[in-house]
Amino acid sequence: MTGVLAALGDSVTCGEGVGLRIPRELTWPWLLAGVLGLEPVCLAVAGATMRDVRDKQLPQVPRCTLGGVLIGLNDVCRGSFDSS
Numbered sequence: 233m234t235g236v237l238a239a240l241g242d243s244v245t246c247g248e249g250v251g252l253r254i255p256r257e258l259t260w261p262w263l264l265a266g267v268l269g270l271e272p273v274c275l276a277v278a279g280a281t282m283r284d285v286r287d288k289q290l291p292q293v294p295r296c297t298l299g300g301v302l303i304g305l306n307d308v309c310r311g312s313f314d315s316s
Contacts, residue, residue, distance in 0.1 A: 235297030237265040238273045240289045245276035245302045261300065270297055 239261035243249025247259040256262055256274070265272035273296065275289040285303050293299065 235268075235270045236273055236294060237261060237268065237270040238293045238296040238299045239276055239302075240285050240293070240299070241276040241302040242280040242305060243276075243278040244305065245300075246274055246278055248278045260302070264300070268298070276302075 239245050243252065245259065245261060247254035247256055259274070261272045261274045261276075264270075273294055275292050277284065277289070280289070280303065282303050285301060
């Protein structure tokens, strides 16, 4: 592997959520990293909001070749997109 794919987000990214558990090698970060020949690093956490990504996940991102973020459903369900 020649680089790193850093993935941030919520259950859609990490593969775990309400009644859902997908083997990590079948989640989009691992599948995409495999196709691109990159090492996957997933910082996503089930239940995360946009604020969580900004405050908790983003500061942990390693030096990477490519990054991906898939987030927002928890904010919609809670009725707020306030990330301030």
